[in-house]
Structures are given as C-alpha cells and as structure tokens.
Amino acid sequence: MEQCLEQVARERSGHTAVLHNNLLYVWGGYMSVGDDEVFLPHDELWEYDIDRGVWKVFQTTGDGPPSMSGTCGCCLDGVMFIFGGCDDNGQTNELYSVDLNDGTFTWKKIVPVSGSPPSPRDKLSCWLYAGKMVFFGGYGHKVLSDLNSSSRNFIVDETSWAGELFWGWNNEVHIFDPKLLSWSRPQTHGRAPAPRAAHASASIGSKGYVCGGRVMETRTSDIHCLDLDSWTWTELAPSSAAPVGRSWHSLSPVSDHSLFLFGGLSVDCSPMxxxxxxxxxxxxxxxxxxxxxxxxxxxxxxxxxxxxxxIVFGGSCDYILLVDTGHCNDALVFQTQPYPLSSVDRVSERVESHIVITSTPG
Known part of the structure; x- marks a missing residue:
C-alpha cells in the first residue's frame, strides 16, 4: 500500500476523523481553491500518529464513498464507518466501512438486509452503544409522502424545496446494527430536542448528549440527554451561565461525568x-x-x-458561508485533566510534537 511520509494532511472543513490505537484517521471534507470549493479526494485516508506527530497518507481501494463533506463518522472495533454527507449531487444516505486494522484500507459499501435507512442527510451525529450506531438529526430532504408521516420530526426549510422534494432539519433517531446489517428506529419517550443540524454530540456510558446546533434560523446552546437503554429524552437545564448559541462546534467526553465543548459559529456568525x-x-x-x-x-x-x-483537527477560522478561505490543517491537543505522573515523560514528548505543526493562518 502506497504511503507518503513526513507530510501534513491538507487543510479542510466538514471532514470526518476517528481515533484508533492512538492514531487519528482523517477522511473527506472540502477546501477552497481560488473562488471554488473543492472536495478532498475520496481515495485518500490520512493517518496522524498522536505520540510522534507524524502524518501518513494511504491510497484506499474498494467500493468507497464519493468525495463529500458533512458525513458522520465513527470507529467500532477498528472499523471506520461513514454515513450520509453531501456531494455534488446533494445529500446521500449510503453507509460505507473501511477496516483500519488489516493494512489494505479497502472500502466496502454496506447493503442492509433489513430495515430502511434514514432519508438522505448531512451534518448529523452519532453515538456508539452496545455494538450499534445510533444516529441523530441532520439536514436533508424527504419526499412529500414521508414528510406527511413525520411532521413532528422534520421542519421544512422554506427557502429550499423543489417539486416533490422538501429540505429541512430533523430530530430522528435511527439505529444501525453492523452484525445484523439492519436499520431500525426506536420509539423514543420524553420531549425530544427540536429538529437540528450542525449540532455536537457525545456519549458517556448509556447516555447520549446533544448540544446546540442550527435550529431553523437560529443557533442554540441547549443540551439534551437520550438514555440509550430506555430511549427517553431529558433536557438538561443548566445550573450556571451557559455558552452562547452556536453550530458547527464539537463536544467530547473527558471523564465519566464531564463533556468538553470547543468553538463553533455563534448566533451573530462569529467564529469562536x-x-x-x-x-x-x-x-x-x-x-x-x-x-x-x-x-x-x-x-x-x-x-x-x-x-x-x-484532539481537534482542521475546520475553518472564517464564517465559511461568506469568506470560505480560512480552512486549517493543524491538530490542536487540549489537556482537560491533570496528567498522571506515570505519563509525564510521554506527555512532554507528545505536547512538543503537537502544539507546533504546519497550519494555515488562523
């Protein structure tokens, strides 16, 4: 398998990244070339060694996804999954996988044997629980017949519709079982979050959390919890001042009771x-x-x-709907807890290799 050493992954936004064996794998997204938005090559998979600060790029093969942005990615048992996203033809609802363990980096298009996949969408999120993938929300399109049967879970974007296709935001929950190759949709209880996209999500144990995102014409900072055993939604009213509303931010678990939020685009469209x-x-x-x-x-x-x-990678330092030139390719490592004494030497080496690496202005 062809590799290129001592390179740095190209700048990008709207990509997918997963961590496996302390290696960061980055796929897809888009960058700006002149006045054009260009999707990154679909047959490139970048690998970043967290401890050594070294990049490699692998040329993938197989039946893989097209070049896209806004996909939802996760890693389960060393297999990277990619669902949804948007390419030159619009949103998709295809699911792909690539094994990160065998060294061949061969994509497979997953054809379910039962159940129906979610409607085409991008800017959604997912949780991993009990060996399954649980997907939430996103922006995409539905046909009129599906729209009539899911009016409480879908808000139509009045500025974007054509004929029988209606675009908008949803708050649906869908489950994919990779062992049974089956899609299902659980019956949830409680008050679900408003339909949204470009939100952030994370899971701790059997709880899935959703924070903020684009809800119609506004951006929020509300936080909701879905119990992945009982499928019950709960809104978590904050006991202190909360971050301002935002979309395109990130949320990461950092302990058994805490989540780390970073960045995003504010209500007044300021990068944060x-x-x-x-x-x-x-x-x-x-x-x-x-x-x-x-x-x-x-x-x-x-x-x-x-x-x-x-580990934060890439993204934009500009309001990309207006400027779209400030895509980045640096890896930022946030230390959210004190390091144990046993890892001080290893950590000092890691920090030196992370903080200063090639990046675009930002």
Whole structure:
C-alpha cells in the first residue's frame, strides 16, 4: 500500500476523523481553491500518529464513498464507518466501512438486509452503544409522502424545496446494527430536542448528549440527554451561565461525568475559540482557559484521546458561508485533566510534537 511520509494532511472543513490505537484517521471534507470549493479526494485516508506527530497518507481501494463533506463518522472495533454527507449531487444516505486494522484500507459499501435507512442527510451525529450506531438529526430532504408521516420530526426549510422534494432539519433517531446489517428506529419517550443540524454530540456510558446546533434560523446552546437503554429524552437545564448559541462546534467526553465543548459559529456568525466543560451531574457549565484562544474553529472534528485529551483537527477560522478561505490543517491537543505522573515523560514528548505543526493562518 502506497504511503507518503513526513507530510501534513491538507487543510479542510466538514471532514470526518476517528481515533484508533492512538492514531487519528482523517477522511473527506472540502477546501477552497481560488473562488471554488473543492472536495478532498475520496481515495485518500490520512493517518496522524498522536505520540510522534507524524502524518501518513494511504491510497484506499474498494467500493468507497464519493468525495463529500458533512458525513458522520465513527470507529467500532477498528472499523471506520461513514454515513450520509453531501456531494455534488446533494445529500446521500449510503453507509460505507473501511477496516483500519488489516493494512489494505479497502472500502466496502454496506447493503442492509433489513430495515430502511434514514432519508438522505448531512451534518448529523452519532453515538456508539452496545455494538450499534445510533444516529441523530441532520439536514436533508424527504419526499412529500414521508414528510406527511413525520411532521413532528422534520421542519421544512422554506427557502429550499423543489417539486416533490422538501429540505429541512430533523430530530430522528435511527439505529444501525453492523452484525445484523439492519436499520431500525426506536420509539423514543420524553420531549425530544427540536429538529437540528450542525449540532455536537457525545456519549458517556448509556447516555447520549446533544448540544446546540442550527435550529431553523437560529443557533442554540441547549443540551439534551437520550438514555440509550430506555430511549427517553431529558433536557438538561443548566445550573450556571451557559455558552452562547452556536453550530458547527464539537463536544467530547473527558471523564465519566464531564463533556468538553470547543468553538463553533455563534448566533451573530462569529467564529469562536472558547472552551467549556459541562458537568452532567451538576449540570454546570464552566469556561476553561486553553492555549488556542487565537485559533477559532468551526466545522472541525474533535476526538477524545488518552489522558482525557481532546484532539481537534482542521475546520475553518472564517464564517465559511461568506469568506470560505480560512480552512486549517493543524491538530490542536487540549489537556482537560491533570496528567498522571506515570505519563509525564510521554506527555512532554507528545505536547512538543503537537502544539507546533504546519497550519494555515488562523
């Protein structure tokens, strides 16, 4: 398999990234070339060694996804899954996988044997629980017949519809079982979050959390919890001042009762670089200091690493709907908890290799 050493992944936004064996794998997204938006090659898979600070790129083969942005990615048992996204033909609802363990990096298009996949969408999120993938929300289109049967779970975007196709935001929950190759849709209870896209999500144990996102013409900072055993929704009213509303931010688990929020696009369309911790027990938000206040990011990825680190890669430092030139390719490592003494030497080496790496202005 062809590799290129000592390179740095290209700048991008709207990509997918997962962490496996302390290696960060990055796929897809788009960048700007002149006045054009260009999708990154679909047959490239970038690998970043967290400890060594070294990039490799692998040329993938097989029946893989087209070049896209806004996909939803996750890693289960060393297999990277890609669902949904948007390409030159619009949103899709296809599911693909690539094994990160065997060294061949061969894509497979997954054809379900039972159940129906979600309607085409992008800017959604997912949780992993009990060996299954649980998908939530997103922006996409439905046909009129489906729209009539899901009016409470779908808000039509009045500015985007054509004939029998209606675009909009949803708050649906869908489950994919990779062992049975089956799609299902659970009956949820409680008051679900408003339909949304470009939100952030994370899971701790049997709880899935959703924070903020684009809800019609506004951006929120509300936080909701879905019990993945009882399928019951609960809105978590904060006990302290909360972050401002935002979309295209990230949310990462950093302990058994805390989540780390970073960046995003504010209600007034300002790229942000603030970091917050949310305590799921006390429901308290706490703003935290970090060394990347001069690096606003939106539509980036964030992966929980070892020692409660969070690895943020790529994204944009501009309001991409207007400027779309500030795509980045640096990896920012956030230390959210004190390091154990046993890892001090390893951590000092890792920090030196992370903080200063090639990046675009931002």
């Amino acid at each position: 670089s603030d970091g917050w911790l949310f305590d799921t027990d006390t429901r308290k938000w706490t703003q935290v200091e970090h060394p990347f206040k001069n690096k606003p990011r939106l539509w980036h990825t964030a992966c929980p690493g070892s020692d409660s680190d969070v």
